[in-house]
Amino acid sequence: MKTAKTVASLKTVASLAGVSIATVSRVLNGDPVVKDETRLAVQRAIKTSGYHPNRVAQRLRSTNRSKKLIGLLIPDIQNPFYVDVIRGIEEYAYANGSAVVIGNFSQDPKREKLYIDILRSESVDGFIVAPSHGKDQDVEELINDGHAVVCIDRGLSNLNVDVVKSDxxxxxxxxxxxxxxxxxxxxxxxxxxxxxxxxxxxxxxxxxxxxxxxxxxxxxxxxxxxxxxxxxxxxxxxxxxxxxxxxxxxxxxxxxxxxxxxxxxxxxxxxxxxxxxxxxxxxxxxxxxxxxxxxxxxHGFEIGQRAIELLYQRIQQPDRLPANVIVKTELMIRRSCGFK
Amino acid sequence: MKTAKTVASLKTVASLAGVSIATVSRVLNGDPVVKDETRLAVQRAIKTSGYHPNRVAQRLRSTNRSKKLIGLLIPDIQNPFYVDVIRGIEEYAYANGSAVVIGNFSQDPKREKLYIDILRSESVDGFIVAPSHGKDQDVEELINDGHAVVCIDRGLSNLNVDVVKSDxxxxxxxxxxxxxxxxxxxxxxxxxxxxxxxxxxxxxxxxxxxxxxxxxxxxxxxxxxxxxxxxxxxxxxxxxxxxxxxxxxxxxxxxxxxxxxxxxxxxxxxxxxxxxxxxxxxxxxxxxxxxxxxxxxxHGFEIGQRAIELLYQRIQQPDRLPANVIVKTELMIRRSCGFK
DNA sequence: CTGAAAGCGCTTACAG
DNA sequence: CTGAAAGCGCTTACAG
CATH class of the missing domain: 3.40.50.2300 (Response regulator)
Structure with a gap:
């Protein structure tokens, strides 16, 4: 019961279907070149073996295709504003089969640095960051190293970067x-x-x-x-x-x-x-x-959505000019302001 | 500026230090067998090359050692109780150099399932989950497949599993x-x-x-x-x-x-x-x-901490009997209850 | 249309 | 004490 079952891999599926792992990979990736008959056999083998692709191997191998993983650096997860932002980002990621790794650095630059290192070495597709301050060197380095980065809530003073924030x-x-x-x-x-x-x-x-x-x-x-x-x-x-x-x-x-x-x-x-x-x-x-x-x-949710949209654009088109998206605020008039 | 620099790998460091990649790996992992002189040369090469280990490759390769990644399935990130739990978990993970992937499934079992699949194929060390309901089949499957799982806030009715919750x-x-x-x-x-x-x-x-x-x-x-x-x-x-x-x-x-x-x-x-x-x-x-x-x-923060402690214990000792940790609650008396 | 092979960046027995 | 080699699970030119 408690011993880990060996997980089905390409190899399992391939031998089950009587084809090579290359062919299984092609079916998985929807390569139209595969013969219908072969495809069906492979699909059957995938079903019966309960195969799930190993995202780790995929990320290690693939260079140009999307890794379906994005990194999020949040200054304070206790702040409901950021929770809305996270939800906006997640909604979009979910629709894309992407996962989101959240690093909550609690306004602590050291912790921010650690999370940047971790996310970097997880080969995420890109980063959405609220820099801890205007001249955040770690984030600048990230950008200078060629990573896709979108800032939320605040930009960077020394660098022109995609920013989404409120008015x-x-x-x-x-x-x-x-x-x-x-x-x-x-x-x-x-x-x-x-x-x-x-x-x-x-x-x-x-x-x-x-x-x-x-x-x-x-x-x-x-x-x-x-x-x-x-x-x-x-x-x-x-x-x-x-x-x-x-x-x-x-x-x-x-x-x-x-x-x-x-x-x-x-x-x-x-x-x-x-x-x-x-x-x-x-x-x-x-x-x-x-x-x-x-x-x-x-509108935190919208800010999150704009941010991840920009991020995917940036990934596809690393050289486009940085955008500056300003999301409108709204005054919610209730009863705490009346005057005698 | 925007072209991705090629990242330093073991190979880069090895050639810089004039040793094999195996030796670099040994230095990185603190293997005491390496000669001091060699170690120093390698350490110097690591510094100058700006090498950072690739966690993806590490996770793919290593079978028995910790992957430094844990998966978190949260029913509702807007609920401040879960935010406290997340913070407790993260605090501990941070101290361990582990990262936490959060899947916020918004009480939606379909979404929960997707996140389970993603986290599984990210080969996380284990899962901390608040099951969407008492008989959550997806979580049961996870456990039956031999994954380390700790439940928070609520257990599973059909399965004996580690649980941490309030009284x-x-x-x-x-x-x-x-x-x-x-x-x-x-x-x-x-x-x-x-x-x-x-x-x-x-x-x-x-x-x-x-x-x-x-x-x-x-x-x-x-x-x-x-x-x-x-x-x-x-x-x-x-x-x-x-x-x-x-x-x-x-x-x-x-x-x-x-x-x-x-x-x-x-x-x-x-x-x-x-x-x-x-x-x-x-x-x-x-x-x-x-x-x-x-x-x-x-005490959400403590619940989170107990949960991740239990998880690491479970990973090291897959066969120990499931624990049931009850964290005390505390009545905060303020002014909303007085009687005429 | 399909397979054999190289390689992503690591770790780890196995030799020496 | 160190290196060469195998292999984790994939993808992708290259042949055929």
């Missing part, structure tokens, strides 16, 4: 404009890690909205350190302790939003009457919050 | 007991898909708590269809429309909880005064809810 500036603009139109004049912005390009784009949108509506920007209420929950908690505390406390907060991602929400709750402030909030990143639990959260929705 | 019955018992101690006497239970073993165990805990405290069980307020959000919404609506409406709801997983929460919010009922709620599955946003949610925490 961050516009998304931030719309969120802040929404607050302004509701009468808010003193709006804080809790930013993500300043080293990430996305952070800068969202700040730009925040500022642009102020300019557009003729409202003064106060740099003292634009604050950010890291992109995580703790940072959201700390900065919210600082903001709420200010003598001229803001009437609204715009948070730059879902983790920061959560930190802000928890802090507001603890101080027993009413949303939106005492403090309004709008967050970047919509999440599936936003409508179950009390009050439901107004948020900028990123 | 579902006790977790449910504690949640319901908590409500009863707060004075609730009419507690509804929104269950998951009745076909999943987990669902039955949680129902058992719910009933046991009632028995233990001498409270009558009303089958009419134990309801469930699927394990998703929509099901949570629908059943909550039915429960709230009842003439003798329950004073509390115990939801069997995080998606159902979310559905219940949204419905309660829409009907503008106050939690916990008008309706109390306790959910199975703690989530990282539970403390940002208003009021913060009382929930049964499953």
């Amino acid at each position: 961050n500036e516009k998304g931030a603009f719309n969120a802040v404009a929404h607050l302004i139109k509701l009468g808010h004049k003193r709006i804080a912005h809790i930013t993500g890690d300043p080293a990430i390009p996305t952070t800068q784009e969202r700040i730009a949108g925040y500022i642009a909205a102020h300019k557009h509506y003729g409202i003064r920007v106060d740099q003292k209420i634009i604050k950010g350190k890291e992109s995580n929950f703790i940072s959201g908690v700390e900065i919210t505390k600082q903001l709420l302790a200010l003598p001229d406390r803001p009437t609204a907060i715009f948070t730059a991602n879902n983790l920061l939003t959560l930190g802000a929400l928890e802090t507001i709750l603890q101080q027993e402030l009413k949303i939106p009457e005492e403090i309004a909030i709008v967050g970047f990143d919509d999440v599936y639990w936003a409508t179950s919050l009390n009050p439901p959260l107004t948020a900028v929705r990123q | 579902n019955e006790k977790g449910a018992f504690n949640a319901v007991a908590h409500l009863i101690k707060l004075g609730h006497k009419r507690i509804a239970h929104i269950t998951g898909d009745p076909a999943i073993p987990t669902t039955q165990e949680r129902i058992a805990g719910y009933i046991a708590a009632h028995k233990h405290y001498g409270i009558r069980v009303d089958q009419k307020i134990i309801k469930g269809k699927e394990s998703n959000f929509i099901s949570g919404v629908e059943i909550t609506k039915q429960l709230l429309a009842l003439p003798d409406r329950p004073t509390a709801i115990f939801t069997a997983n995080n998606l159902l909880t979310l559905g219940a929460l949204e419905t309660i919010l829409q009907q503008e009922l106050k939690i916990p005064e008008e309706i109390a709620i306790v959910g199975f599955d703690d989530v990282y946003w539970a403390t940002s809810l208003n009021p913060p949610l009382t929930a049964v925490r499953q």
Whole structure:
């Protein structure tokens, strides 16, 4: 029961069908040159032997054909945005009989490097990566070595590469404009890690909205350190302790939003009457919050799909010019922003 | 720039160092038999050539040694519980230089089958699976064919297999007991898909708590269809429309909880005064809810770690008796259960 | 239309 | 201590 059965190989099938392994391979690969009679015999042998091709051998052998395996480097699998991206990629891969190897590097560049090495030596067809920062040398090296790479969420500053990402500036603009139109004049912005390009784009949108509506920007209420929950908690505390406390907060991602929400709750402030909030990143639990959260929705699933499409194009046409795909965001207006 | 550099192989290194590929392989594998001088020359050649072993060739060749690759079959990557499990598994794999291939089958048995086939033909060392249902034939076949398999969250009814899961019955018992101690006497239970073993165990805990405290069980307020959000919404609506409406709801997983929460919010009922709620599955946003949610925490990360430990044991010792690891749950008491 | 043979990049007995 | 050779399961020119 527990001893591994020997698995059927080309050889098994070949001897069963009374042909050579080359012929079996041809049938498997749909080579039209094979005689019908032979093909049938082989197909029968495949059935009865329960043969499944060995993808490892196929990958080792084949040089030009697709290996049906793509590598994914994700900064944080706990972030629902990336989960949507993964689903988009997987959906497409699944339809192609491709498998996806996910390396979740938890924002750790060392771990990112290890996964790059592993995936490289697994001979994947290509990579979809959210680089840990703007000048990610490991990803650059990958590209310079001739691998097909598509970046998501953020590009590379030194290299022209395929990128798929959200319209961050516009998304931030719309969120802040929404607050302004509701009468808010003193709006804080809790930013993500300043080293990430996305952070800068969202700040730009925040500022642009102020300019557009003729409202003064106060740099003292634009604050950010890291992109995580703790940072959201700390900065919210600082903001709420200010003598001229803001009437609204715009948070730059879902983790920061959560930190802000928890802090507001603890101080027993009413949303939106005492403090309004709008967050970047919509999440599936936003409508179950009390009050439901107004948020900028990123279409992660679409971002994933565009990314893998671009990747397959890049594989087939290594020299085409890099594309820059911007996926629209959408402001989901719910009840966390009203003004007294 | 875009033309793939030829990658260094054993051959490259061997000729650079002036030795045979066998010797290079020995150095790479730490064979102590190699002369120091030779070893150094080879190591130098490895450095200068930028050699990285080809894992595909290694996997094809080696029969008894670890392939450093494990397969993961996850029913729903959107469920934060599984994300925790994945992280636990990955942490361990990372420390071992192993990679993890994730197949997210979205509760679709067909897709599960495809991923099993793919992973099998990738010659993974073993599988960690949450079977789509109690009698999952594809997983059974995998085991019968001699593959190392560990199940998480639920076992297989026809086969004795390694299983790691939460103490579902006790977790449910504690949640319901908590409500009863707060004075609730009419507690509804929104269950998951009745076909999943987990669902039955949680129902058992719910009933046991009632028995233990001498409270009558009303089958009419134990309801469930699927394990998703929509099901949570629908059943909550039915429960709230009842003439003798329950004073509390115990939801069997995080998606159902979310559905219940949204419905309660829409009907503008106050939690916990008008309706109390306790959910199975703690989530990282539970403390940002208003009021913060009382929930049964499953230790997904530990479940993942136990599972991969068991898997490696199973690989080394294919004949040891199947283990059944139960990981404790923990009731996180917050503010959603108080009674008037 | 089909088969024999080379080779992808490794590991591992077997000689020496 | 080291090398030549076989072989893992495939694919693909090359003959015939």
